[in-house]
Amino acid sequence: MKHVTNSLQVREIREPADFEMLRSAWFRLLEHVPGYRLFLSPQWHLAAWEWRAEDAELYCLVVEAGQDIVAILPLVRDSALKYGLKLHRLAYLTVPDTQFADMICSRDVAQAAAAAFASHLAEQQDWDQLQFSHLDKQAMVQEFLLPALRKQGLLASEGVTDSNAWLGLASGWDAYYATRSRRLKKGNNHAGNRLRKQFADIQVERVRVEAAEVNACLDRLVQVSAASWKKSTGLTLDNTGPQAFIRRLTGELAGQGQVVIWSLVLDGQAVACEYQLHHDGQIYALRADYDTAFEAWSPGTYLFWQILMQVCEEGGERYWMGPGDNPYKARWLESGEPLQRFTVYGRTVRGRILGLLDRHVKPLVHSLRNMKDSNKS
Structure with a gap:
């Protein structure tokens, strides 16, 4: 299906094989995206699709100028019930591990590409809701596509703010740790003392995953994840979708120094792990799990402490902890990158x-419920 807007054509990519074939064009576009993050790469989206294929269908849009692809908007389509309505939803192709998202194009064609995407989407009758998330302040979706959709007469919700927590690495460990609370330091020391009293052999292992090591490294990661407190969420790596995602992503990036897995090994048994992506001075922590059988010894806390101690001494720019607020992150973070979410109808x-x-x-x-509660009090 094609739609023409000022010599630009919009084409829908619905088949996984055709999505795979976008790889070379995708890489060419990324050459013109300064400072792009791995979350915009074809490898990331192909891996994300391995997970989302369980419950969604591809709805990727590309803008073409003649024979050249000049922009990509990776979307998926699914169904859900809300207010008793069965809705057909479009959304950017994300998974729970996603930290950033955006349309894929150079900024100098973003406005024209956004107009083409918006015109095409506005004409379609096969979706009721379109959602975007993980948009930072530089996201072209926020700057160009959302205004273009509104210009087509589509209603959009106001942005909802999330945050991707980070801490700086450049100052080194001693300078950074000096800014942390006394309570945090006391808790770390206590965790270390308890481990040393209980276990004779305590090892913190780091592996930069090579192609030949993918299966062995991921088998350990899956084993720890399966024993995690997150088991009830359905997001642990022993589940089909999450495991397909992490195996595809690791297979795509292994051997390039970009996939790093840390493990805490107690008396020969891995009890906590962290999966990271490294790119252009940035460290992105995607997953951290620990075996709940060892919860009394705070293995996750100890491993995270040891990881930061090492990476802060190795240069780099930022360590990203991922979206979402929780008290544990707050003890460590220095700041957060605001992320926006929008809904278009x-x-x-x-x-x-x-x-x-x-x-x-x-x-x-x-508002009425709040007024009622206020009157009661």
Whole structure:
């Protein structure tokens, strides 16, 4: 399917084989995206699709100028119930491990590409809701595509802010650790003392994964993840989707110094692991798990402490802890990169009803409930 806007054509990519074939064009586009992150790479999205294929279908859009692909917008389509409505939803291709997202193109063609994407999307009747997330302040989706969608007359929710926590590495460990709270340092020392009293052999191992080591490294990672407290979430690596994602991603990037796995090994048994991606001075912590059978000895806390102690002494720019707020991150982080989420409502009947309910009825009900609670108090 093609749609023409000012000599640009929009084509839908619905088949996984065709999605794979975008790889070379994708790499060419990334050459014109200064400071791009691995989360915009074809390897990342191909791995993410391995997971999302369980519950969604591809809906990737590309903008072409003649025979050349000049922009890529990797979307997926699924269905869900909300307010009793069965909705057809489009969303950027993300997984829970995603830290950043954006349309793939050079900034000098972003406005024209966004107009083409928006015109195409506005004409389609096969979606009711379109969601974007993980958009940082430089995201071209936020700067160009959302205004273009609004220009087409589509309603969009206001942005919801999240944050990707980070801490700086350049100052070195001593300077950084001096800024941490006394409570944090006391907790770390206590964890170390308890481990040394209980276990004769304590090893912190780091592996920069080579192609020949992928299966062995991931088998250990999966084993620890399967014993994690996160088991009930369905997101641990012994589940089909998450494991397909991590194996594809690791296979794509192994041997380039970009995949690093840390393990805490107690008396020969791996009890905690962290999976990282390294790129251009940035360290992205994707997953951290520990075996709950060893929870009393705080293996996750100890491993994280030892990891930071080493990476802070090796240069680099930032260590990214991932989106989401929790008290544990707050003890370590120095700041966070704001991330925006938006919802756009389609022109279908269900899309219009959903927009009305989300934008007007739901806030009104929430306000009335708050007023009622205030009167009670």
